[in-house]
Amino acid sequence: MKHISLGVFEMLNPNNGLPTWTHPDAKANSWDQMEYWVRTAKLLDEAGFDFLFFADTYGFPTIEGTVPEEVIRHGIQFPGLDPMLLISALASQTSRLGFVVTSPTTVEHPYATARRFASLDHYTAGRIGWNVVTGSSQTTTDRLFGLDDQQTSHDERYARAEEFLQVCSALWETSWEDDAETRDPEMGTYADPEKVHDVAHDGVHYRCHGPFAVSPGPQRTPVLFQAGTSSRGRAFAAAHAEAVFIQGQNAPQAAKQVASIRETARASGRAPESVKIISGMTVVLGTSHHEAQVRREELEDLYAPADAAVVFAGMTGIDLRRLERTAPVTEAVAAGLDSQQGQTLIDRYVKPGSPVPTIGEVLDRFRLQALRGFQLTGTADEVAQRIQDLVETTDIDGFMLEPTFGDSDVFAEFAQTVVPLLRQRELMPPIPAPESPVATLRERVTGSGPRRSSHHPSRESGQG
Numbered sequence: 001m002k003h004i005s006l007g008v009f010e011m012l013n014p015n016n017g018l019p020t021w022t023h024p025d026a027k028a029n030s031w032d033q034m035e036y037w038v039r040t041a042k043l044l045d046e047a048g049f050d051f052l053f054f055a056d057t058y059g060f061p062t063i064e065g066t067v068p069e070e071v072i073r074h075g076i077q078f079p080g081l082d083p084m085l086l087i088s089a090l091a092s093q094t095s096r097l098g099f100v101v102t103s104p105t106t107v108e109h110p111y112a113t114a115r116r117f118a119s120l121d122h123y124t125a126g127r128i129g130w131n132v133v134t135g136s137s138q139t140t141t142d143r144l145f146g147l148d149d150q151q152t153s154h155d156e157r158y159a160r161a162e163e164f165l166q167v168c169s170a171l172w173e174t175s176w177e178d179d180a181e182t183r184d185p186e187m188g189t190y191a192d193p194e195k196v197h198d199v200a201h202d203g204v205h206y207r208c209h210g211p212f213a214v215s216p217g218p219q220r221t222p223v224l225f226q227a228g229t230s231s232r233g234r235a236f237a238a239a240h241a242e243a244v245f246i247q248g249q250n251a252p253q254a255a256k257q258v259a260s261i262r263e264t265a266r267a268s269g270r271a272p273e274s275v276k277i278i279s280g281m282t283v284v285l286g287t288s289h290h291e292a293q294v295r296r297e298e299l300e301d302l303y304a305p306a307d308a309a310v311v312f313a314g315m316t317g318i319d320l321r322r323l324e325r326t327a328p329v330t331e332a333v334a335a336g337l338d339s340q341q342g343q344t345l346i347d348r349y350v351k352p353g354s355p356v357p358t359i360g361e362v363l364d365r366f367r368l369q370a371l372r373g374f375q376l377t378g379t380a381d382e383v384a385q386r387i388q389d390l391v392e393t394t395d396i397d398g399f400m401l402e403p404t405f406g407d408s409d410v411f412a413e414f415a416q417t418v419v420p421l422l423r424q425r426e427l428m429p430p431i432p433a434p435e436s437p438v439a440t441l442r443e444r445v446t447g448s449g450p451r452r453s454s455h456h457p458s459r460e461s462g463q464g
């Protein structure tokens, strides 16, 4: 049985994608407190989780330039803090846990992004990963950054992302030779100028000239994660990502998705199994199946349909509230609303050969599974069995636990009840001895060495 990667999916918002902060077990008063995140990171570290992932975006739902009042009133992806600024503090309080932070390729500059992640590679001692996104809620972000006159298309954003990553890779991988940093006080040589090279990139979207001012950390390049699931997003992931986040819905669909990502990786000249595929998973546990089911219903009742429609509109640019619930969802496209903002949602709901769902059906499915993966409900034994079945039938490499009511107590419950069963089934390795060496995040998630493979296309792109 292969060992799975185990992570947690989090956001620096009062809610978890949809409103739960009103629940007594939520983190309404702790989500913006350092102590809360330190406690969460420590519990994951001690339980043997591989990483804590922070989704992030500058945006929040807006509809035609206006913030719907539900967004502010109900705390829907708003307010939000910058997760990257937390990582050093969390790394200092943990010993093995990795951290994956989302940063967009749209409004940032490659040099600044490369510098931040290379710095975090030092501060975390090689426990950092980057979730490379072209960015959700892009219309909102563009307005905030004054870029709303540019009208960049979905595929164009991915073309920019390719070049963005090419510049970052050149900075991380080619500027410093391995033995450039000698720190030799006797010679008075900090680093050998002959071994620190200029990057020279003159591209379509970016120019970057000069040496990288950050010397290489243990991984040089942060572990590259990706989560785009449109066809363009999948091609980007297959070419560049070391790990891909998916939102598995059921075993057959996930198996197809895994096979397709691996096949696209093969077509890009990579070993298919070198791309690790990690699915989101919402787990609701109980001491009996019935108790778990009752908790699941309590959770789902928190998700108001009107709020879900606002999130949907913010993500897709399609305000389904303006159309009849009984109309086919394709009517939204016929009505002239485009899907440039996030093609994934349309890809997800409109399947060739299947009946086109109605707007009401789409919103209900979105409400219960928005931004979420597999839905598991049951006792610890049932959940462990289901995880094993999913690994066996889909070839998935790992899972991320999605928050439910909000507080990290649910992760502690999973750690105490399900993780020992996963270890018994040899789906997770034993807890490492305290004196054993600390693996980098890359070694932990990909099973390779600490550095990005020299066969990796992004690395080979070298100096632009």
Ligand SMILES: Cc1cc2nc3c(=O)[nH]c(=O)nc-3n(C[C@H](O)[C@H](O)[C@H](O)COP(=O)(O)O)c2cc1C
Pocket: 054, 055, 056, 057, 102, 104, 131, 132, 133, 134, 135, 136, 137, 226, 227, 228, 229, 230, 231, 232, 233, 234, 245, 246, 247, 280, 341, 342, 343, 344
């Ligand atoms: C599991 C998962 C996590 C994601 N996390 C983020 C995120 O943190 N920030 C973001 O802007 N987009 C996030 N996305 C969205 C995508 O990465 C991507 O930018 C968006 O879906 C548009 O690209 P696409 O049309 O190729 O999917 C996530 C998607 C998935 C499936």
